[in-house]
Amino acid sequence: MNPNSIQKTPKNVQKKAKNAKIKKNMKSFLKPFSFILLFFLQTFSFAQDKAKSSSRPIVDMLCASAVSTDKIRLTWKLPQNFNAASILVFKDTVPVNSKSAEKLSPIAELSQKTQQYIDTVTDFNEYYYAVLAKLSDGTLYNVVLPSINATVKAVAVKRPEKARKKSEEQIAAETPKLYTDGTIRELPLPYIDLIGDFEKKPSKLSAEVVNAGKSLAGKTSIQKEKLEPYYFDEDITSPSGGDDYYLFEILKNSFVKKNYEASIIELKKFLSVNRSEETTNRAAFYLAQSQYFTGNYRSALTMFLFTQDTWPILCKKWINSTLDFYTIPKS
Structure with missing residues (x-):
C-alpha cells in the first residue's frame, strides 16, 4: 500500500465537507433573495400582460337600449391605446359569437373614436349586438366576449300605443x-x-x-x-x-x-x-x-x-x- 495515498484521504474528505458547508451557507443566504426575485419577475410579467391586453382593440361595457318606437341606442367604452382603423357594428336575432360574426355583414362602420351608435329598426323583433374592431390591414379583430363587446340580452323597440277608436258616446x-x-x-x-x-x-x-x-x-x-x-x-x-x-x-x-x-x-x-x-x-x-x-x-x-x-x-x-x-x- 502506498503511504502517500493514506495521507491524502483525510484531506480530500475534509475539502469535500468544507465545500458542502459553503454551498449550504450560500443557499441559506440566497433563499430570501430568491423569493424577492421571483416576486419582481411575476410583477413584471403581469404588467406586460396587462399592457398587452389594454392594447387589444376590444371595446368594453357594450349596452343596448330602446329609446323610441324605431330606434335602439348602443353605447360602449374604448380602452386606452385603442389601436384600430375603424369600428364595426353587427346585429343578429341570436347572440353574436366569433363564428357568426365571420358570416354577418356589419350594419355600420364607424370611426375608431366613436362610442355610441343609433340603430334604426323597422320591426319589433328582438336583436343582439356586437361591436368589433377593424384593423389597419383591413381584417376583423374577431374576438367576441359576451357582456363585454357583445350583448347577452335581447332588445326590441317600444311598440307604439294603439289609438283607441272613439265610441259613439x-x-x-x-x-x-x-x-x-x-x-x-x-x-x-x-x-x-x-x-x-x-x-x-x-x-x-x-x-x-x-x-x-x-x-x-x-x-x-x-x-x-x-x-x-x-x-x-x-x-x-x-x-x-x-x-x-x-x-x-x-x-x-x-x-x-x-x-x-x-x-x-x-x-x-x-x-x-x-x-x-x-x-x-x-x-x-x-x-x-x-x-x-x-x-x-x-x-x-x-x-x-x-x-x-x-x-x-x-x-x-x-x-x-x-x-x-x-x-x-x-x-
Whole structure:
C-alpha cells in the first residue's frame, strides 16, 4: 500500500465537507433573495400582460337600449391605446359569437373614436349586438366576449300605443249640440261625488218631493221591461294582465253568471283601490248594472250618474230605465 495515498484521504474528505458547508451557507443566504426575485419577475410579467391586453382593440361595457318606437341606442367604452382603423357594428336575432360574426355583414362602420351608435329598426323583433374592431390591414379583430363587446340580452323597440277608436258616446259627447229656436235646452244632471263609503245611506226625501213623485207616478202608465246586461268591447276577451284582467275575472265569475250580489261585493272591493280612470269607469258601470238587477235602484242611479260624462247616450238609457223601476219610499 502506498503511504502517500493514506495521507491524502483525510484531506480530500475534509475539502469535500468544507465545500458542502459553503454551498449550504450560500443557499441559506440566497433563499430570501430568491423569493424577492421571483416576486419582481411575476410583477413584471403581469404588467406586460396587462399592457398587452389594454392594447387589444376590444371595446368594453357594450349596452343596448330602446329609446323610441324605431330606434335602439348602443353605447360602449374604448380602452386606452385603442389601436384600430375603424369600428364595426353587427346585429343578429341570436347572440353574436366569433363564428357568426365571420358570416354577418356589419350594419355600420364607424370611426375608431366613436362610442355610441343609433340603430334604426323597422320591426319589433328582438336583436343582439356586437361591436368589433377593424384593423389597419383591413381584417376583423374577431374576438367576441359576451357582456363585454357583445350583448347577452335581447332588445326590441317600444311598440307604439294603439289609438283607441272613439265610441259613439264619446263622439256624441264631443260634438256640440245645437238647439233651434224655441227648443228647451236639456238640463244637466247634478254632479255626484262618489269618494266615500258606498254603503252610506241616502238622505231622506222631503214630504213635498214624495207627494209630487206619487202624483206623477199615478198619472203615468209605463210598461216596465228590464234591459239586458251590457258588456264593453274591452271586457269580451281576456286581457293580458293588470287592472283589466282583474276586472275581467270578476265579470266572468259573477256578473256573467248573473250572480249580481257577489258581483256587487267584488266590484266594490275593486273600486276601493286606485285604478286607471278608464277601468274605474267601466267597473262603476258594471256595479250600477248589478245594483239595477238586484233592485237597488237608488244606488244604481248614483253609479250611472257617475259614469254619464264618459258614456252619455248609454247612461241615459239606463238612467231612464232605472227611474222607471224606482219606487218612491213611503213617508
